[in-house]
Amino acid sequence: MTAKIVVLLVDDHAVVRAGYKTFLSLSDKVGMIYEAERGESACQLYNQYQPDIVIMDLSMPGMGGFESIRRLVSRDAHCKILVSSIHNELVYVTRVIKAGAKGYITKNNSPETLMAAVYQVASGNTFIEPALAQQLAINVASERGVSNQIEELSPREFDVFCLLANGLTTRDAAEKLCLSYKTVCNHTTAIKEKLGIKTLAELALVATRQGILETFDRSSMAMLEK
Amino acid sequence: MTAKIVVLLVDDHAVVRAGYKTFLSLSDKVGMIYEAERGESACQLYNQYQPDIVIMDLSMPGMGGFESIRRLVSRDAHCKILVSSIHNELVYVTRVIKAGAKGYITKNNSPETLMAAVYQVASGNTFIEPALAQQLAINVASERGVSNQIEELSPREFDVFCLLANGLTTRDAAEKLCLSYKTVCNHTTAIKEKLGIKTLAELALVATRQGILETFDRSSMAMLEK
DNA sequence: TTGATTTCAGGAAAAATTCCCATGACTAAA
DNA sequence: TTTAGTCATGGGAATTTTTCCTGAAATCAA
Structure with missing residues (x-):
């Protein structure tokens, strides 16, 4: 050994x-x-x-x-x-x-x-x-992308996506990633384009529905759904 | 002991x-x-x-x-x-x-x-x-309730809040509520202020955590207000 | 009535976003 | 090796959105 x-x-x-x-x-x-x-x-x-x-x-x-x-x-x-x-x-x-x-x-x-x-x-x-x-x-076998459109995001776009979904502003996200504000803006535009969404709210919803964001209180939400 | x-x-x-x-x-x-x-x-x-x-x-x-x-x-x-x-x-x-x-x-x-x-x-x-x-x-001291700042929204603000939380753009929300785009903008600003948030993503997150989704009509909103 | 609050909205200014472009790095194919 | 493609990065200009300030009308409670 x-x-x-x-x-x-x-x-x-x-x-x-x-x-x-x-x-x-x-x-x-x-x-x-x-x-x-x-x-x-x-x-x-x-x-x-x-x-x-x-x-x-x-x-x-x-x-x-x-x-x-x-x-x-x-x-x-x-x-x-x-x-x-x-x-x-x-x-x-x-x-x-x-x-x-x-x-x-x-x-x-x-x-x-x-x-x-x-x-x-x-x-x-x-x-x-x-x-x-x-x-x-x-x-993979069933040909369906793992999580549909999110898979189409480039690695960097995914980073930005996660931060925005958590409620960060474009500026804060830029700072966190050590990027220019403009770069994050551009990524954001690309993300919206790829996901077919218009607002950050939609972005947050997509993220929560994919389970990328922990919503903490699933039980009470489940209760509401019934 | x-x-x-x-x-x-x-x-x-x-x-x-x-x-x-x-x-x-x-x-x-x-x-x-x-x-x-x-x-x-x-x-x-x-x-x-x-x-x-x-x-x-x-x-x-x-x-x-x-x-x-x-x-x-x-x-x-x-x-x-x-x-x-x-x-x-x-x-x-x-x-x-x-x-x-x-x-x-x-x-x-x-x-x-x-x-x-x-x-x-x-x-x-x-x-x-x-x-x-x-x-x-x-x-608490600064009088801002922690979780249920939503209660502080005026009825109209709450309407706007719900629409935005569901991913609508400011323009779409205005149309749905038969309001001027500017009015909705102003409501949105007030909402952000009251909830202490900066982005629409945060707004969506707050809404999800509170279990408020797809509550468009006034009747169900009235229920929520109690 | 009076004062407070809400709702509505316009104008000017500020901020955020889009769109287009260019660069460098990297990769895969020819 | 050359070529083509993608990705990440950001600048500039135009555009859109949002803020901030203002005021008017409506409602409501004291």
Whole structure:
């Protein structure tokens, strides 16, 4: 057996990091575990320790998970990133893989599944959570784009889409993405065009209906629908 | 000190539960820790073990955190629920407390804060995360109700609000309401001001969270106003 | 009646958006 | 290697939307 797996854990929630550490330490193949709260420090720690695998949460403050993935990959093309997300929507899976991650699992998995994913990714393979992989396969086979028009958005457009859907102004989104205001304007126009919508409100509705935005209180909404 | 604190942990993510267990076991005042993946089983386990405190995640599949709180409280009015959420929006705090929870903290807290919250709630007090409590106090003091600013909209403003929330453009809304475009613009500005929002996307989000959708005619609006 | 509030809307100014264009980077095909 | 295509980025000008201020008419409660 080779050396132990060095892990970099990126998640803004201390509780969640503690959970991962507990799970990971069940295996004797895992060595040092470094932790980062956000994307910025993750990049720095990555360079410093050269971990065998990065386990990353998607929804983080600051630059966010997607941008973090892109940066890590642009620095080191062989960077092995396993995304662990609370989202079980297919849109995310495809996006994340496109961005350069090597694996995707949701957080409601057993330690065993997590470790299986870690081994796979750390040894250079890919790992998509079986249930999601199934759905993905079906979707692809049935010729229907994963989530219709949203899939047609370019990666950058998707970034902008997410921020706008969350209620950010064009200016705020530009700042968050470190882009010119005009660029975001142009992306926004393209997004509206592709999705066939006119207002930001529609954009937010599309996002919520696709489950891209967590609406927090689904139960009471379900009640209203009846 | 009396007997140890019996905890019921409700979160659909195994990793997160593991994190809590790690944090909680740092204290010798915590005794048994039971776990539930979702609201349904939480109710059952609650009856079975009568825990001193329930630590609950908000965003869960199935009945969801919100509904779970209501059920637990309706069964046992003295049920002590500490909500631990990834959301740091005030809306959630107030709604959760209204639903009957006794505490609210976000997930990016230290073990110490978590334990402080657990002690407080378990011993019959309440605990709101300090930072959020601050904001809440400020909001209340400045007279702006947190969640139901919608109540402050005038009837006409509410009409406009509903249309915009459904994705209509200002022009379309004006036509639908037989108003001048400028009038609708002005109403929109007033609405944004009252709700403290900047974009139509936010408007749509507020509407979804309040469960207001496709309520065009005045009759159903009158119902909502009560 | 009086004062407060709501509804309506116009004009001028400010801000946001669209549309068109150009650049550089990258990729896939010929 | 050349070519063609896409993507991301943003500038400039024109256009559209929104804000802000103003006032008039209507309603309502005290």
